[in-house]
Amino acid sequence: MESAEPSITIQNVVASVDLGTKIDLILVSKQLEKAEYTPEQFPGVIVRLKEPKAAFLIFSTGKMVCTGGKSEEDVYEAVNTMVDMLNEIGVGITQEPQITIQNMVASASLGVEINLEVASFALDNVIYEPEQFPGVIYRMRDPKVVLLLFGSGKLVVAGAKEKEDVYLAVEKVNEELEAIGSLRTR
Amino acid sequence: MESAEPSITIQNVVASVDLGTKIDLILVSKQLEKAEYTPEQFPGVIVRLKEPKAAFLIFSTGKMVCTGGKSEEDVYEAVNTMVDMLNEIGVGITQEPQITIQNMVASASLGVEINLEVASFALDNVIYEPEQFPGVIYRMRDPKVVLLLFGSGKLVVAGAKEKEDVYLAVEKVNEELEAIGSLRTR
Protein backbone atom coordinates (compact mmCIF):
# COMPACT_ATOMS: atom_id res chain seq x y z
CA MET A 1 0.00 0.00 0.00
CA GLU A 2 1.38 3.34 -1.03
CA SER A 3 0.43 6.74 0.34
CA ALA A 4 -0.61 9.59 -1.95
CA GLU A 5 2.00 11.98 -3.31
CA PRO A 6 2.82 14.78 -0.87
CA SER A 7 1.50 18.17 -2.05
CA ILE A 8 4.35 20.66 -2.55
CA THR A 9 4.21 24.42 -3.12
CA ILE A 10 7.18 26.71 -3.72
CA GLN A 11 6.40 29.68 -1.49
CA ASN A 12 9.41 31.95 -1.79
CA VAL A 13 12.35 32.29 -4.17
CA VAL A 14 15.27 34.55 -3.25
CA ALA A 15 17.86 35.65 -5.78
CA SER A 16 20.87 37.92 -5.89
CA VAL A 17 21.25 40.17 -8.95
CA ASP A 18 24.25 42.04 -10.31
CA LEU A 19 23.35 44.97 -12.55
CA GLY A 20 26.99 45.76 -13.40
CA THR A 21 26.59 49.49 -12.70
CA LYS A 22 26.99 51.62 -9.60
CA ILE A 23 23.68 53.12 -8.46
CA ASP A 24 22.88 56.48 -6.84
CA LEU A 25 20.51 55.40 -4.08
CA ILE A 26 19.56 58.98 -3.22
CA LEU A 27 18.37 59.44 -6.79
CA VAL A 28 16.42 56.18 -6.74
CA SER A 29 14.78 56.96 -3.39
CA LYS A 30 13.74 60.38 -4.65
CA GLN A 31 12.50 59.33 -8.08
CA LEU A 32 10.62 56.20 -7.05
CA GLU A 33 7.77 57.14 -4.75
CA LYS A 34 7.46 53.52 -3.60
CA ALA A 35 11.11 53.33 -2.59
CA GLU A 36 11.97 53.14 1.11
CA TYR A 37 15.43 54.29 2.13
CA THR A 38 16.70 54.62 5.68
CA PRO A 39 20.50 54.27 5.34
CA GLU A 40 21.12 54.56 9.08
CA GLN A 41 18.90 51.49 9.46
CA PHE A 42 19.80 49.48 6.37
CA PRO A 43 22.19 50.28 3.48
CA GLY A 44 19.81 49.21 0.72
CA VAL A 45 16.79 50.86 -0.87
CA ILE A 46 13.63 48.75 -0.50
CA VAL A 47 11.13 48.56 -3.37
CA ARG A 48 8.06 46.35 -3.53
CA LEU A 49 6.41 45.27 -6.79
CA LYS A 50 2.84 44.07 -6.98
CA GLU A 51 3.00 42.06 -10.23
CA PRO A 52 4.70 39.77 -9.79
CA LYS A 53 4.64 40.31 -6.05
CA ALA A 54 8.25 40.70 -4.99
CA ALA A 55 10.50 42.90 -2.87
CA PHE A 56 13.89 44.29 -3.89
CA LEU A 57 16.82 45.41 -1.82
CA ILE A 58 18.92 47.69 -4.04
CA PHE A 59 22.50 48.55 -3.13
CA SER A 60 24.85 51.31 -4.30
CA THR A 61 27.23 48.70 -5.70
CA GLY A 62 24.70 47.83 -8.38
CA LYS A 63 23.76 44.56 -6.75
CA MET A 64 20.22 43.69 -5.63
CA VAL A 65 18.36 41.00 -3.75
CA CYS A 66 14.96 39.88 -4.97
CA THR A 67 12.63 38.12 -2.49
CA GLY A 68 9.05 36.95 -2.43
CA GLY A 69 8.84 35.32 -5.86
CA LYS A 70 6.69 32.21 -6.15
CA SER A 71 8.83 30.76 -8.94
CA GLU A 72 12.09 31.33 -10.81
CA GLU A 73 10.03 32.84 -13.64
CA ASP A 74 8.54 35.32 -11.16
CA VAL A 75 12.06 36.39 -10.24
CA TYR A 76 13.16 36.87 -13.87
CA GLU A 77 10.02 38.86 -14.63
CA ALA A 78 10.37 40.97 -11.50
CA VAL A 79 14.01 41.74 -12.27
CA ASN A 80 13.09 42.88 -15.79
CA THR A 81 10.39 45.14 -14.38
CA MET A 82 12.76 46.54 -11.77
CA VAL A 83 15.50 47.19 -14.37
CA ASP A 84 13.01 49.01 -16.61
CA MET A 85 11.89 51.15 -13.68
CA LEU A 86 15.49 52.04 -12.86
CA ASN A 87 16.34 52.90 -16.45
CA GLU A 88 13.23 55.07 -16.69
CA ILE A 89 14.55 57.29 -13.93
CA GLY A 90 17.95 57.59 -15.52
CA VAL A 91 19.96 54.71 -14.10
CA GLY A 92 21.94 53.43 -17.08
CA ILE A 93 21.82 49.67 -17.00
CA THR A 94 23.36 48.34 -20.22
CA GLN A 95 24.55 44.88 -19.28
CA GLU A 96 22.36 41.83 -18.91
CA PRO A 97 21.55 41.42 -15.15
CA GLN A 98 23.33 38.42 -13.66
CA ILE A 99 20.71 36.49 -11.68
CA THR A 100 21.54 33.74 -9.19
CA ILE A 101 18.85 31.82 -7.31
CA GLN A 102 20.10 31.70 -3.71
CA ASN A 103 17.27 30.17 -1.76
CA MET A 104 13.93 28.49 -2.32
CA VAL A 105 11.38 27.91 0.43
CA ALA A 106 8.52 25.48 0.00
CA SER A 107 5.65 24.15 2.07
CA ALA A 108 4.34 20.61 1.77
CA SER A 109 1.89 18.25 3.37
CA LEU A 110 2.46 14.53 3.75
CA GLY A 111 -1.23 13.94 4.26
CA VAL A 112 -0.58 12.01 7.46
CA GLU A 113 0.33 13.18 10.95
CA ILE A 114 3.92 13.02 12.13
CA ASN A 115 4.89 11.84 15.61
CA LEU A 116 7.51 14.48 16.34
CA GLU A 117 8.81 12.73 19.45
CA VAL A 118 9.59 9.60 17.47
CA ALA A 119 11.02 11.60 14.58
CA SER A 120 13.33 13.62 16.83
CA PHE A 121 14.72 10.47 18.43
CA ALA A 122 15.23 8.46 15.28
CA LEU A 123 16.59 11.10 12.91
CA ASP A 124 20.08 12.64 13.03
CA ASN A 125 20.88 16.35 12.94
CA VAL A 126 17.59 17.17 14.52
CA ILE A 127 16.57 19.80 17.08
CA TYR A 128 13.22 19.54 18.82
CA GLU A 129 12.34 21.91 21.63
CA PRO A 130 8.54 22.21 21.52
CA GLU A 131 8.44 24.91 24.18
CA GLN A 132 10.76 26.99 22.02
CA PHE A 133 9.40 26.13 18.59
CA PRO A 134 6.57 23.68 17.74
CA GLY A 135 8.36 22.02 14.83
CA VAL A 136 11.27 19.60 14.50
CA ILE A 137 14.24 21.25 12.80
CA TYR A 138 15.88 18.70 10.54
CA ARG A 139 19.10 19.54 8.71
CA MET A 140 19.29 17.16 5.78
CA ARG A 141 22.79 16.74 4.31
CA ASP A 142 21.79 15.66 0.82
CA PRO A 143 20.13 17.56 -0.62
CA LYS A 144 21.50 20.23 1.72
CA VAL A 145 18.32 21.82 2.99
CA VAL A 146 16.64 22.37 6.36
CA LEU A 147 13.19 20.98 7.00
CA LEU A 148 10.73 22.10 9.65
CA LEU A 149 8.44 19.18 10.47
CA PHE A 150 5.09 19.66 12.20
CA GLY A 151 2.74 17.29 13.92
CA SER A 152 0.01 18.07 11.42
CA GLY A 153 2.05 16.39 8.69
CA LYS A 154 2.86 19.73 7.09
CA LEU A 155 6.43 20.80 6.64
CA VAL A 156 8.64 23.58 5.35
CA VAL A 157 11.76 23.16 3.22
CA ALA A 158 14.27 26.02 3.29
CA GLY A 159 17.67 26.59 1.77
CA ALA A 160 17.16 24.78 -1.53
CA LYS A 161 19.17 26.09 -4.47
CA GLU A 162 16.91 24.50 -7.04
CA LYS A 163 13.39 23.14 -7.37
CA GLU A 164 14.59 19.55 -7.72
CA ASP A 165 16.20 19.70 -4.26
CA VAL A 166 12.80 20.54 -2.78
CA TYR A 167 11.14 17.53 -4.38
CA LEU A 168 14.01 15.23 -3.47
CA ALA A 169 14.03 16.43 0.15
CA VAL A 170 10.30 15.91 0.62
CA GLU A 171 10.42 12.48 -0.98
CA LYS A 172 13.37 11.52 1.17
CA VAL A 173 12.00 12.74 4.50
CA ASN A 174 8.71 11.03 3.71
CA GLU A 175 10.51 7.71 3.28
CA GLU A 176 12.62 8.23 6.38
CA LEU A 177 9.63 9.07 8.54
CA GLU A 178 7.77 6.09 7.13
CA ALA A 179 10.75 3.81 7.85
CA ILE A 180 11.02 4.84 11.50
CA GLY A 181 7.29 4.53 11.97
CA SER A 182 6.54 8.13 12.85
CA LEU A 183 3.71 8.52 10.34
CA ARG A 184 0.09 7.85 11.11
CA THR A 185 -2.86 8.24 8.76
CA ARG A 186 -5.29 10.73 10.23
CA MET B 1 -34.80 14.31 34.03
CA GLU B 2 -33.16 17.34 35.52
CA SER B 3 -29.75 18.75 34.65
CA ALA B 4 -27.16 19.39 37.36
CA GLU B 5 -27.01 22.74 39.11
CA PRO B 6 -25.05 25.32 37.13
CA SER B 7 -21.73 26.21 38.79
CA ILE B 8 -21.57 29.89 39.70
CA THR B 9 -18.60 31.99 40.83
CA ILE B 10 -18.66 35.66 41.82
CA GLN B 11 -15.62 37.09 40.03
CA ASN B 12 -15.73 40.79 40.77
CA VAL B 13 -17.52 43.06 43.22
CA VAL B 14 -17.43 46.83 42.72
CA ALA B 15 -18.46 49.26 45.46
CA SER B 16 -18.53 52.99 46.02
CA VAL B 17 -17.35 54.27 49.39
CA ASP B 18 -17.87 57.62 51.11
CA LEU B 19 -15.29 58.41 53.80
CA GLY B 20 -16.99 61.64 54.83
CA THR B 21 -13.76 63.68 54.75
CA LYS B 22 -11.99 65.63 52.04
CA ILE B 23 -8.66 64.07 51.09
CA ASP B 24 -5.35 65.65 50.04
CA LEU B 25 -4.41 63.44 47.09
CA ILE B 26 -0.94 64.95 46.81
CA LEU B 27 -0.25 63.87 50.38
CA VAL B 28 -1.62 60.37 49.73
CA SER B 29 0.39 59.93 46.54
CA LYS B 30 3.58 61.03 48.31
CA GLN B 31 3.10 59.02 51.51
CA LEU B 32 1.91 55.78 49.94
CA GLU B 33 4.66 54.36 47.76
CA LYS B 34 2.16 52.07 46.02
CA ALA B 35 -0.12 54.96 45.08
CA GLU B 36 -0.38 55.95 41.42
CA TYR B 37 -1.47 59.50 40.68
CA THR B 38 -1.59 61.10 37.25
CA PRO B 39 -4.23 63.83 37.60
CA GLU B 40 -3.93 64.93 33.96
CA GLN B 41 -4.93 61.38 33.04
CA PHE B 42 -7.42 60.53 35.77
CA PRO B 43 -8.58 62.55 38.82
CA GLY B 44 -8.28 59.71 41.30
CA VAL B 45 -5.34 58.13 43.10
CA ILE B 46 -5.02 54.43 42.33
CA VAL B 47 -3.96 52.01 45.06
CA ARG B 48 -3.83 48.23 44.78
CA LEU B 49 -4.03 45.90 47.78
CA LYS B 50 -2.80 42.32 47.72
CA GLU B 51 -4.84 40.86 50.59
CA PRO B 52 -7.65 40.88 49.82
CA LYS B 53 -6.73 41.60 46.22
CA ALA B 54 -8.53 44.80 45.30
CA ALA B 55 -7.96 48.15 43.63
CA PHE B 56 -9.05 51.54 44.94
CA LEU B 57 -9.73 54.79 43.13
CA ILE B 58 -9.48 57.54 45.75
CA PHE B 59 -10.89 61.00 45.06
CA SER B 60 -10.30 64.36 46.73
CA THR B 61 -13.96 64.52 47.75
CA GLY B 62 -13.42 61.67 50.17
CA LYS B 63 -15.19 59.16 47.99
CA MET B 64 -13.60 55.98 46.68
CA VAL B 65 -14.35 53.10 44.34
CA CYS B 66 -13.25 49.59 45.29
CA THR B 67 -12.94 46.99 42.51
CA GLY B 68 -11.66 43.46 42.18
CA GLY B 69 -13.19 41.93 45.31
CA LYS B 70 -14.34 38.31 45.05
CA SER B 71 -17.11 38.82 47.61
CA GLU B 72 -18.88 41.51 49.63
CA GLU B 73 -16.76 40.48 52.61
CA ASP B 74 -13.62 41.09 50.53
CA VAL B 75 -14.83 44.60 49.87
CA TYR B 76 -15.56 45.34 53.55
CA GLU B 77 -12.17 43.97 54.56
CA ALA B 78 -10.37 45.87 51.80
CA VAL B 79 -12.09 49.13 52.78
CA ASN B 80 -11.03 48.67 56.41
CA THR B 81 -7.45 48.06 55.34
CA MET B 82 -7.51 51.08 53.05
CA VAL B 83 -8.98 53.32 55.77
CA ASP B 84 -6.28 52.19 58.22
CA MET B 85 -3.58 52.95 55.65
CA LEU B 86 -4.99 56.41 55.09
CA ASN B 87 -5.25 57.18 58.80
CA GLU B 88 -1.68 56.00 59.31
CA ILE B 89 -0.41 58.70 56.97
CA GLY B 90 -2.44 61.39 58.66
CA VAL B 91 -5.78 61.42 56.85
CA GLY B 92 -8.31 61.86 59.60
CA ILE B 93 -11.20 59.52 58.91
CA THR B 94 -13.53 59.56 61.91
CA GLN B 95 -16.87 58.53 60.42
CA GLU B 96 -17.86 55.01 59.51
CA PRO B 97 -17.25 54.53 55.75
CA GLN B 98 -20.52 54.32 53.81
CA ILE B 99 -20.20 51.33 51.48
CA THR B 100 -22.58 50.60 48.60
CA ILE B 101 -22.23 47.54 46.37
CA GLN B 102 -22.68 48.87 42.84
CA ASN B 103 -21.91 45.94 40.59
CA MET B 104 -21.26 42.23 40.81
CA VAL B 105 -19.83 40.15 37.96
CA ALA B 106 -20.04 36.37 37.95
CA SER B 107 -19.11 33.51 35.66
CA ALA B 108 -21.12 30.32 35.42
CA SER B 109 -21.31 27.10 33.45
CA LEU B 110 -24.54 25.36 32.53
CA GLY B 111 -22.68 22.14 31.87
CA VAL B 112 -24.26 21.84 28.42
CA GLU B 113 -23.49 23.63 25.16
CA ILE B 114 -25.66 26.51 24.01
CA ASN B 115 -26.75 26.94 20.40
CA LEU B 116 -26.19 30.68 20.14
CA GLU B 117 -27.99 30.99 16.81
CA VAL B 118 -31.16 29.52 18.28
CA ALA B 119 -30.80 31.57 21.47
CA SER B 120 -30.33 34.84 19.61
CA PHE B 121 -33.48 34.22 17.55
CA ALA B 122 -35.73 33.09 20.36
CA LEU B 123 -34.75 35.51 23.13
CA ASP B 124 -35.67 39.20 23.31
CA ASN B 125 -33.24 42.05 23.97
CA VAL B 126 -30.41 40.11 22.49
CA ILE B 127 -27.44 41.14 20.38
CA TYR B 128 -25.37 38.53 18.57
CA GLU B 129 -22.65 39.56 16.16
CA PRO B 130 -20.11 36.71 16.25
CA GLU B 131 -17.62 38.57 14.08
CA GLN B 132 -17.64 41.40 16.62
CA PHE B 133 -17.89 39.40 19.84
CA PRO B 134 -18.20 35.59 20.21
CA GLY B 135 -20.95 35.70 22.82
CA VAL B 136 -24.66 36.53 22.80
CA ILE B 137 -25.37 39.71 24.79
CA TYR B 138 -28.64 39.24 26.64
CA ARG B 139 -30.16 42.10 28.61
CA MET B 140 -32.48 40.52 31.15
CA ARG B 141 -35.13 42.87 32.59
CA ASP B 142 -35.75 41.05 35.87
CA PRO B 143 -33.40 40.73 37.54
CA LYS B 144 -31.88 43.67 35.68
CA VAL B 145 -28.54 42.24 34.61
CA VAL B 146 -26.72 41.59 31.35
CA LEU B 147 -25.62 38.09 30.43
CA LEU B 148 -22.96 37.09 27.97
CA LEU B 149 -23.75 33.61 26.67
CA PHE B 150 -21.13 31.42 24.99
CA GLY B 151 -21.38 28.32 22.88
CA SER B 152 -19.40 26.34 25.44
CA GLY B 153 -22.26 26.68 27.90
CA LYS B 154 -20.31 29.14 30.01
CA LEU B 155 -21.70 32.59 30.67
CA VAL B 156 -21.00 35.88 32.41
CA VAL B 157 -23.48 37.87 34.49
CA ALA B 158 -22.75 41.59 34.89
CA GLY B 159 -24.55 44.47 36.54
CA ALA B 160 -26.03 42.61 39.50
CA LYS B 161 -26.56 44.68 42.65
CA GLU B 162 -26.72 41.64 44.91
CA LYS B 163 -25.68 38.00 44.95
CA GLU B 164 -29.25 36.77 44.79
CA ASP B 165 -29.73 38.50 41.42
CA VAL B 166 -26.84 36.49 40.02
CA TYR B 167 -28.36 33.18 41.11
CA LEU B 168 -31.83 34.17 39.91
CA ALA B 169 -30.50 35.30 36.52
CA VAL B 170 -28.55 32.09 35.91
CA GLU B 171 -31.50 29.95 36.97
CA LYS B 172 -33.81 31.95 34.73
CA VAL B 173 -31.65 31.94 31.63
CA ASN B 174 -31.06 28.23 32.08
CA GLU B 175 -34.83 27.62 32.03
CA GLU B 176 -35.35 29.94 29.07
CA LEU B 177 -32.62 28.30 27.02
CA GLU B 178 -33.99 24.89 27.91
CA ALA B 179 -37.50 25.96 26.90
CA ILE B 180 -36.44 27.18 23.45
CA GLY B 181 -34.37 24.09 22.90
CA SER B 182 -30.98 25.75 22.59
CA LEU B 183 -29.24 23.47 25.09
CA ARG B 184 -27.49 20.28 24.19
CA THR B 185 -25.62 17.93 26.52
CA ARG B 186 -22.02 17.68 25.45
Place this chain on the structure above:
DNA sequence: AAACTTTTTAAATACCCTTATAAAAAGTAT
Protein backbone atom coordinates in the same frame (compact mmCIF):
# COMPACT_ATOMS: atom_id res chain seq x y z
C1' DA C 1 -25.46 67.12 28.54
C1' DA C 2 -23.24 63.42 26.81
C1' DA C 3 -18.94 60.88 26.10
C1' DC C 4 -14.58 60.08 27.23
C1' DT C 5 -10.55 59.13 31.03
C1' DT C 6 -9.40 54.87 35.13
C1' DT C 7 -10.07 50.25 37.73
C1' DT C 8 -11.77 45.23 37.98
C1' DT C 9 -13.50 40.53 36.18
C1' DA C 10 -15.05 36.30 33.62
C1' DA C 11 -16.15 34.40 28.97
C1' DA C 12 -14.26 33.21 23.64
C1' DT C 13 -12.94 34.88 19.38
C1' DA C 14 -9.67 37.47 16.20
C1' DC C 15 -5.78 39.58 15.63
C1' DC C 16 -0.73 40.67 16.45
C1' DC C 17 3.99 39.28 17.71
C1' DT C 18 7.68 36.10 18.91
C1' DT C 19 9.82 31.69 18.38
C1' DA C 20 12.62 28.86 14.03
C1' DT C 21 14.55 28.09 8.82
C1' DA C 22 17.46 29.61 4.49
C1' DA C 23 19.73 33.08 1.54
C1' DA C 24 21.82 37.34 -0.58
C1' DA C 25 23.14 42.27 -0.26
C1' DA C 26 26.31 46.35 2.49
C1' DG C 27 26.42 48.82 6.29
C1' DT C 28 27.45 49.26 11.81
C1' DA C 29 28.97 47.25 15.88
C1' DT C 30 31.57 44.31 18.86
Place this chain on the structure above:
DNA sequence: ATACTTTTTATAAGGGTATTTAAAAAGTTT
Protein backbone atom coordinates in the same frame (compact mmCIF):
# COMPACT_ATOMS: atom_id res chain seq x y z
C1' DA D 1 35.97 37.91 12.04
C1' DT D 2 31.47 37.38 13.68
C1' DA D 3 26.93 39.27 14.77
C1' DC D 4 23.71 42.11 14.00
C1' DT D 5 20.51 45.45 10.55
C1' DT D 6 16.48 44.36 6.15
C1' DT D 7 13.33 41.53 2.92
C1' DT D 8 10.42 37.25 1.89
C1' DT D 9 7.72 32.79 2.91
C1' DA D 10 5.31 28.65 4.62
C1' DT D 11 4.63 26.17 9.15
C1' DA D 12 2.46 26.34 14.47
C1' DA D 13 2.64 27.09 19.50
C1' DG D 14 2.87 30.54 22.96
C1' DG D 15 2.18 35.21 24.48
C1' DG D 16 0.01 39.49 24.15
C1' DT D 17 -3.62 42.69 22.50
C1' DA D 18 -8.38 43.71 21.12
C1' DT D 19 -13.40 42.81 21.19
C1' DT D 20 -18.10 42.82 25.01
C1' DT D 21 -20.78 43.67 29.74
C1' DA D 22 -21.82 46.40 34.32
C1' DA D 23 -20.81 50.02 37.85
C1' DA D 24 -18.99 54.02 40.67
C1' DA D 25 -15.90 58.07 41.22
C1' DA D 26 -14.36 63.33 39.21
C1' DG D 27 -12.08 65.30 35.93
C1' DT D 28 -11.59 66.81 30.56
C1' DT D 29 -13.45 67.29 26.09
C1' DT D 30 -16.83 67.74 22.77
